[in-house]
Amino acid sequence: MKDVYLFSGFLGSGKTTLLKRMITQMKEKGLKPAVFMNELGKMNMDSNAVEGDVPLKEILDGCICCSGSEKSEAQIQTLLAEEEFDVLLIETTGAAHPVEALDAIFSPLFAEQLNFKGIVTVADSKRWLDRNSLSPQIRSLFLEQIRHADLILANKMDLLTESEQGTVVYEIQSLNATAQIIQTIHAEIPFSALEKVTTTSTQDVVKAPVSKLNLNAKVLQFDAPVRREKFEEWLRTLPDSVYRVKGYVPLEGDKYPHAFQFAYGMAQWLPEYMKMQNQIVVIGEELAEVELP
Template identity: 55%
Template sequence: MTDVYLLSGFLGSGKTSLLVNLIQHIREQGLKPAVLMNEFGAISIDSDTVGDSKDVPLKELLNGCICCTGSEKTEAQLQGLLEEYEVDVILIETTGAAHPVEALDAVYSPLFADRLDVKGIVTVADAKRWIERHTMSPQIRALFMEQIKHAHLLVLNKTDLLTESQLATVSMELANFNENAPIIQTSNAQVSFAYIEETLQKLQHLPTKPIISGKNLPLSSKLIVLEKPVQKEHFEQWVKALPDTVYRMKGYVPVEGASHPFLFQYAYGMVNWLPEYVKMDPSLVVIGEGIKDLEYVYPSSKQS
């Protein structure tokens, strides 16, 4: 039997950070991990980060939600991992737009029911976003709450951004909202695989049927191709001026004076630039609501 852990959580909560940490811990235990990643856009960004982990088999689902249009693809990719590699643990990271119970349901396939031992849903909850959840649109807030409600283990992440009083309040509210899920407080999603493994072994009941559908959520993704290098300061000003309905941006941004594009990530008002040492296509995936007409406008020559 191959153990399966499903990593859930809203956009930008820290799922990929958790995934990378767990891969390292699993390998330190002498086990062989594999990864199935669900990307919302048409290009892969997070999986490039995971790809830095050598010898870890990786399958991807692009341009669709694992729990909606991607069920058949999910089966095919899992089948591929099982047939092509010798693995002990499969980590499935869903897109931030996935309802966790539906995603879990997509994993239960008669094709390999006797080969997978689904351990449960580990949901990464953004501590600061929980405090400000009332600023979300009703549909998105409902998804955010459902992801937390159906977790078997809650990773309360980004606790370093809260005061002690705020952290105590958030922890208490989450414990009342999901009475069955143990909570671990983290920064940068640092939690050991051994803890997750032992905690989920104590839990007996897993949901097996989807409760609500994520198909009609107003979330969408858009690919922006950057045709020339940007001025870093101007680009960050553009990002800061975006509406709150832009939840996540991930991509490779060419910057004036740099030989290679930077890996750029944005989540919940915070930006992160990481240098790249190989040539990457300059494109940016934006995830949010009402982003159809969103474009980056270069400054005029006078502004330059």
């Protein structure tokens, strides 16, 4: 039996950071992890975070919980047949309803080989406080991801005041009284916290399939290097309907592009030391007008 954890959470909440931390800690314990990852766009940006010795399967440009369910089944079946591992970590796209993702993942063909430990939802605490500014459909998905969790990481606590931190924990606990809530910065928790997770009932699910959410991904390609200041100026002009930007940005004066992440108004740059595709993926609603400067 392979232990299985499903990582859920809205776009930019910190799921991939959690994934990387858990992979490192499991290896230190002598466990062999495998990863199944879902990307909403055609670029496998987040899967670059998974080290080469970790078995990895992924679905690109589709949701694990709807049109991609048959592909999910095939990919996991291949992992089970071809790879040796102890724990399977599943990272869903930020647009996935966690319970629907479970329906897609656990096929009668191999369900007896999997020991499902629970849903771990990473919640962006700052976004939680501003959740009423989201569109009704997106807010509904955000709440559903928290409502059906077995363990909740109230992440990005360093961005809040002490009073705001207390408000977040109280309100999330009111929405999901059965899940343990851990306040985190950069999704930092010990693997032992996951090992203690036990599943709760997931009956009476209010479904929020991605097909009804208007979320989509748009790939923007760079024709030439850009000035960092000009690019960040462009970021500030993006509409609130843009929830996530990630990819590789070629900067003037640098030989290689920078890996770039953007969520909730905050940008993160990391230098690369090899040639990568000079393009970014924008995820959100109403992206028709979003173009590079």
